Amino acid sequence: MAIWDNITKKASVLTGKAVQQARDLSEVAKLYGQIAEAEKTANDSYNQLGRLYAAAHPEDYEEGFGGLIAAAAKAEERIQNLRKQIQDVKGITVCEKCGAEVSKDDAFCSACGAEIPKAVPVEAEIVTEDVPTAETAEAAPAEAPAAESAPCEAREETAE
Secondary structure (H helix, E strand, O other), X not given: OHHHHHHHHHHHHHHHHHHHHHHHHHHHHHHHHHHHHHHHHHHHHHHHHHHHHHHHOOOOOOOOOHHHHHHHHHHHHXXXXXXXXXXXXXXXXXXXXXXXXXXXXXXXXXXXXXXXXXXXXXXXXXXXXXXXOHHHHHHOOOOOHHHHHOOHHHHHHHHX
């Protein structure tokens, strides 16, 4: 019987160790979860802080922030353009009052009843290249004769 008592004691000790290890692992997993939650809160706070700083200092930012602010502004502009393209493809517009998606043909918002202004077609802006006149040619410094005699197509190719 002593053998069985010895085996029972060893099994009890091993079971106790296994239970303790399970508790430890559970506690560690809980702590990792709390760390992940705190990191998310910190990242969200830094994100919000950056947005607030960029909004408060669009022109008078400190050195080193210019590139980040410009990149964020460029990304926001791209997002707006892409959203506009989605609206065009879907044939919808967004209600200025409530933000609901409304067909471009609708006169009123189906969600809030606000009047939907009709989009006015915008004509493309014509960009012309400045051609020197007699007055501007005299005022401008003389260019190298080779550049003046080169055809426009050749100048465009070298500009690329």
